Amino acid sequence: RKEVEQDPGPFNVPEGATVAFNCTYSNSASQSFFWYRQDCRKEPKLLMSVYSSGNEDGRFTAQLNRASQYISLLIRDSKLSDSATYLCVVPNQAGTALIFGKGTTLSVSS
Amino acid sequence: GAVVSQHPSRVICKSGTSVKIECRSLDFQATTMFWYRQFPKKSLMLMATSNEGSKATYEQGVEKDKFLINHASLTLSTLTVTSAHPEDSSFYICSVRQGANNQPQHFGDGTRLSIL
Numbered sequence: 001r002k003e004v005e006q007d008p009g010p011f012n013v014p015e016g017a018t019v020a021f022n023c024t025y026s027n028s029a030s031q032s033f034f035w036y037r038q039d040c041r042k043e044p045k046l047l048m049s050v051y052s053s054g055n056e057d058g059r060f061t062a063q064l065n066r067a068s069q070y071i072s073l074l075i076r077d078s079k080l081s082d083s084a085t086y087l088c089v090v091p092n093q094a095g096t097a098l099i100f101g102k103g104t105t106l107s108v109s110s
Numbered sequence: 111g112a113v114v115s116q117h118p119s120r121v122i123c124k125s126g127t128s129v130k131i132e133c134r135s136l137d138f139q140a141t142t143m144f145w146y147r148q149f150p151k152k153s154l155m156l157m158a159t160s161n162e163g164s165k166a167t168y169e170q171g172v173e174k175d176k177f178l179i180n181h182a183s184l185t186l187s188t189l190t191v192t193s194a195h196p197e198d199s200s201f202y203i204c205s206v207r208q209g210a211n212n213q214p215q216h217f218g219d220g221t222r223l224s225i226l
Binding site for chain 1: 144146152153154155156159201203211212213214215216217218219220222
């Protein structure tokens with residue numbers, strides 16, 4: 001299994017839709033996980049941190065399944081402004097740096 | 111407000127030029143900073159971990175003599191791309207982490223480097 005692997009995408013959804021992305025990771029000892037959002041030609045911005053079973057922030061919900069080693073990101077009531085690439089991020093084996101997934105591209109249309 | 115400041119945001123220069131990129135931690139002292147590179151439609155790849163007052167730790171496959179990192183103070187790390195060539199053209203981004211290893215990183219705006 002790769003250190004971090006994401007749904008290939010792209011996801012094309014209409015406004016108001018609910019969409020979910022999955023991410024699998026290989027390091028079973030990982031304790032912290034992150035979802036970042038990256039807009040085209042911009043730097044990544046932290047969307048959500050996950051330290052326990054999950055986290056919720058408004059329309060965004062992240063869930064962690066340690067047994068299966070995957071993290072999901074659920075976006076409810078999609079907005080046009082949600083269009084971006086979503087990066088799943090986990091610590092490296094040594095726990096000293098972060099490893100980024102290739103990202104899943106979301107396109108929300110009206 | 112911004113946590114990390116990166117400068118310059120855009121560089122276009124001739125092949126053979128050396129280019130220095132600065133990364134400043136604005137809100138807190140950072141003993142560790144990270145340098146990433148991202149090619150179009152690819153994921154961020156960690157190049158090196160910059161350690162204040164000591165040598166940087168480079169990832170496998172990254173030439174330390176090509177990408178010089180200096181972390182002389184708790185708020186500033188620099189990446190110098192020496193004798194840059196067209197294949198070095200990329201998006202270079204730095205990040206800082208506040209606190210322990212399990213904390214998220216905050217990124218600078220990135221530097222888009224184009225070598226002609």
